Amino acid sequence: xxxxxxxxxxxxxxxxxxxxxxxxxxxxxxxxxxxxxxxxxxxxxxxxxxxxxxxxxxxxxxxxxxxxxxxxxxxxxxxxxxxxxxxxxx
Numbered sequence: 001x002x003x004x005x006x007x008x009x010x011x012x013x014x015x016x017x018x019x020x021x022x023x024x025x026x027x028x029x030x031x032x033x034x035x036x037x038x039x040x041x042x043x044x045x046x047x048x049x050x051x052x053x054x055x056x057x058x059x060x061x062x063x064x065x066x067x068x069x070x071x072x073x074x075x076x077x078x079x080x081x082x083x084x085x086x087x088x089x090x
Contacts (some may be wrong), residue, residue, distance in 0.1 A: 001081065007074045010049065012062030014070070016043055039064050049073070055080045 011025040018037065031037040037045075042064050049055070053075070068071050 001078075003078060006077050006081075007070075009052075010070065010074055010077065013048060013052070013061060014045060017048070025070045027074070028070060029070050031068055031070065031073075033068075042067075046073070049077060053081060058064065 007027075011022045014020070014025050015022040018035065018041075019037065024035065029035060031042060032039070046064065046067070050058075067076050
């Protein structure tokens with residue numbers, strides 16, 4: 001899948017789950033700071049994403065706060081799909 005395809009699917013999934021319009025889920029949007037998505041909801045959404053894409057179980061030490069923007073979530077999914085270690089910069 002291309003980055004654009006993954007981003008579009010994730011925007012749709014997040015928009016439906018959070019009842020926001022898809023267009024708010026641009027790469028730079030801060031999920032918690034700008035949209036009020038708490039860490040519990042972020043974990044739930046990432047679980048849905050993992051199930052949707054058949055991603056492997058996250059390793060110990062995984063920190064949801066490293067994926068605080070939509071763009072970082074997209075990059076995480078792409079890295080997991082390609083078998084690369086996701087970038088975890090804050």
